[in-house]
Amino acid sequence: MEIIISKEYFNKAITDVSKAISNKTAFPFFSGIKLVASTDRLTLIGRDSDIIIETIIPSTIKVIQVLNVYATGSVVISAKYLLEIAKKLPNDICIKVDEAQVATIQSEEIVIKVNGFDPSQYPSIPEIYETKHAEIQCSDLIEMVKQTTFAISKSNSKPVLTGVHMTFAENHLQCVATNSQRLALRELPIISNIHGSYIVPSTSLNHLAKLLSSDDRLLQIFLTGSYIVFQTKTITLYARLIEGIYPNVSSLFPKVWNTIITMNTNLLLKGIDRASIFSSEWKNNNVKLAIKKGEKLRISSTATEVGQIEETQNITTINGEKELTISFDGRYLIEALREIKEEEIKISFGGAMRPALIEPLGNSSYVHLISPVRTY
Amino acid sequence: MEIIISKEYFNKAITDVSKAISNKTAFPFFSGIKLVASTDRLTLIGRDSDIIIETIIPSTIKVIQVLNVYATGSVVISAKYLLEIAKKLPNDICIKVDEAQVATIQSEEIVIKVNGFDPSQYPSIPEIYETKHAEIQCSDLIEMVKQTTFAISKSNSKPVLTGVHMTFAENHLQCVATNSQRLALRELPIISNIHGSYIVPSTSLNHLAKLLSSDDRLLQIFLTGSYIVFQTKTITLYARLIEGIYPNVSSLFPKVWNTIITMNTNLLLKGIDRASIFSSEWKNNNVKLAIKKGEKLRISSTATEVGQIEETQNITTINGEKELTISFDGRYLIEALREIKEEEIKISFGGAMRPALIEPLGNSSYVHLISPVRTY
Structure with missing residues (x-):
């Protein structure tokens, strides 16, 4: 050579x-x-x-x-x-x-x-069979990766939860990541004749998102044996699939909501971030949300012996019960809100002990389910 | 309040x-x-x-x-x-x-x-007595810190060597740092009526250099008990002096040189940096310099089993013996050359087993002494 x-x-x-x-x-x-x-x-x-x-x-x-x-x-x-x-x-x-x-x-x-x-x-590279394949905009793939991979489990005790569950249907892709306490779900329209579900390591997806440059427009997706393959004109990434059965997540979504509010995304994110100043004392970074008379949301946290913080924010609209007190892991709220680019969000509560659903207002292609934490 | x-x-x-x-x-x-x-x-x-x-x-x-x-x-x-x-x-x-x-x-x-x-x-702040004081340009102080602190000893076995030795004389400041294998010395004209020598922790000097902003012009220096004090209009930094006797470094400088060369600073820096690709295998990051027939400098390093690199660079001028082979710790050479902003440097060799002196051509206010390493 x-x-x-x-x-x-x-x-x-x-x-x-x-x-x-x-x-x-x-x-x-x-x-x-x-x-x-x-x-x-x-x-x-x-x-x-x-x-x-x-x-x-x-x-x-x-x-x-x-x-x-x-x-x-x-x-x-x-x-x-x-x-x-x-x-x-x-x-x-x-x-x-x-x-x-x-x-x-x-x-x-x-x-x-x-x-x-x-x-x-040097071991050989798996061959790609082009009969079954999907096509996705690179920018959509990057957004999907950012909106899901953070929600995976960092623990190796359940290996399937360290990956993103990608479900391909005719011209449709659903991606889910969860660590059992919170779940991120993103739906994407794509061009596809693949049918099936695959668990892709989040590290491989994060590598892929970083490798894609602004020059890349379209990404081809193939499946070959134990790999899912992502290909642009210049780069091919083969990610070995995680074996195992991904939990059925559709049963996790509550059917009935007691209170549904809409709020400004960025103000809420900043409020939760501030409340987190004192939440690190708790194992679950407890941040308390309280709806008062259906008009205001009080965000607070307390670190015993050290101090406390509270602030009130305006609720834009409210439907259902007008009083609620619930605590979440502040980090989980921050990570979910950060990936929402829409100005307003809708939060649906099923009560103080049931998971809440966060989604951009008027766009249900990205939803985030988050379990409350106990406060004692 | x-x-x-x-x-x-x-x-x-x-x-x-x-x-x-x-x-x-x-x-x-x-x-x-x-x-x-x-x-x-x-x-x-x-x-x-x-x-x-x-x-x-x-x-x-x-x-x-x-x-x-x-x-x-x-x-x-x-x-x-x-x-x-x-x-x-x-x-x-x-x-x-x-x-x-x-x-x-x-x-x-x-x-x-x-x-x-x-x-x-809260413990009280030491009082400043203004009778003995010095005044220095902030930009000079920042340059002095960059040109000396990297050369201190990282080991705590000789605490005095973890500091910079600052010697004040009438309108003159000398700063020295050494780890016994290499030594950086910077001279500065200042306005001063302080006489004496003080060992200042390098970490405090690095903090000081970072705190000084582009708005700051003049820095006042005071001594009070066990502290040296640096003061601008808005910031005062008290650094506790390191106690002990700093070694007499003037005896370390050879009196006789066998070979004196001048070279381009940046090209040599890049060459040493490249040679360091293979030098990390050695405890001392050995990089070999060889002067051949007084015209070229060959820079090389070898990692057994892995590979080797060599390149030749032009020597601008040479005085004395025309053949020399000597090895240095590549990191020490890089750290010394990086802080020289002049285009050309002068290197004085006293032979393969004696320290070499590096200084900017035409400016002896900053000198760097570096011991060779053994190659077996």
Whole structure:
């Protein structure tokens, strides 16, 4: 293999694929990046046991020659060193690999030799069958990731809850994340002939959202064996599915609401954030909400021995019972409200001991269910 | 005590003085900020055992009323809560303290109550005697801090080496920091009638450099008992001196040099930074420099089993012996070169086993001495 490549694109590609590489891999191959030089492109692959990221640098980008391939071939080189090399070399980079897998990397007066791994030992990439596939706007996917992944369980005791449950139907996608105390659900219209439900690790989805650039418009989704595959023109991310049965969440939504209010999203978010000053003393970051005479919402928290905070905010509209006192985990409220971009929200309460439903006013494609906490 | 204060200035002052406060203080008072409301100003004080930061908010700043004092008095409030409160309140802040040291903090519809400490128990601030004092440009002080503090010892086995040794003479200041393997020395002309040497903790100097804003021009320096005091119009920082005898460093400078070269500072810095890719395998981050025939400097490093890097750079001028091979700790070279803003540097070598001297070409007010490392 022998190539000359523009530093800028090489550096970007190495940075992208190295996101898949964990520092504590037991399998030395997975600490490396595989470079494959074909006649018209350089393919780079980084992976660990749960994720594979592949990116392609074509010979020309916007009519500028960014890659010259003098000899095709492949090599696997330590990601740690490759990252530093790609960042610190000043200019176009020449890479030449000999039969002993020693890569000689040159730029101006600088000569680097790195011992590579034998690429034939590198595990193969799952094949993609294109019959079943879906298509989604990248911006929608990014929003969906932000609105769900925060709500997953951080504990590994129930592995299925560490993922986002993606349910594909004809031209429709539903994504759910929950840690049992709160649940985020986002619906999306997509172009799809996939039918089925898959649990996707939230870390892989977060990587995907970060990799998508403003240039990317459309994302293709495929399923292959144990992977779900997300593909743009330049990047392919394979996320290993989490095995197991996801809980049936539809039964969690109360059928009857006692009180439904609407309020300003951002003012409520700021109020909850302030009340959290004193809520950290509690295991559940208790923030107390109290509706008084159907006109005002009092937000308060107390840290014994230290202090207390309270404020009142206007309720825009109210339906149902006009008095209610309920406590939530302040962090959960903040995380849910932060991802709502609409100015007004609707909150539906089923009573002090039942979960409340938060949704943007006039848009039920994103809903958030949150259980109250006990205050004793 | 009862005051109304502009959120913006209160927030800035709380942030500044809280820099002195360590989270792991054993003395609960030191987790608090002392507020003292006098008729025309609010004084805020944060401290731990080694540093005291005091800042003043006057009634008016640039003809704008930022503080109203309705009742003088003082209180000590937890810095942790005060920081969050000052950041999260939306507008002008009203603070009222009752006889039980409960502070009621209000802003718009928000009411916060915090239990304060009794301010009469708060340790007093050392008095400043103004007869002996020095005056320095803030920008010079910031540069001096950057050029010396990185060179201190990170180990606590010799406490004096964790500080910067400041030697005051008539209108002259010398600052030295060393960890025994490398030494940074900066000379500064100042206005001073102080005579004597003091060891100042590098952490206090780093805090000071960060607190100085672009508005600050002149810094006054005083000595009082066990503190050195740095004062601008709005901020006073007291740094507790480190006790002990600082080593006599003048004997460390070789009298005779075998080879003196001049080179481009930034190119050398980048070359050493690249060579460091493979130097981390060594305990001392070994980077090898070799002068060949008096024309080129070869920079290289090798990580056994992994790889190697080498590059050659032009030497601008050379005096003395034309061949030399010497190894340094790459991190030490990088830290020294980074703080030199002049385009060209002079490096004086006394041989492969003796320390080298790095200084900006044509400016000997900043010199850096660095010992070679053994390569076996």
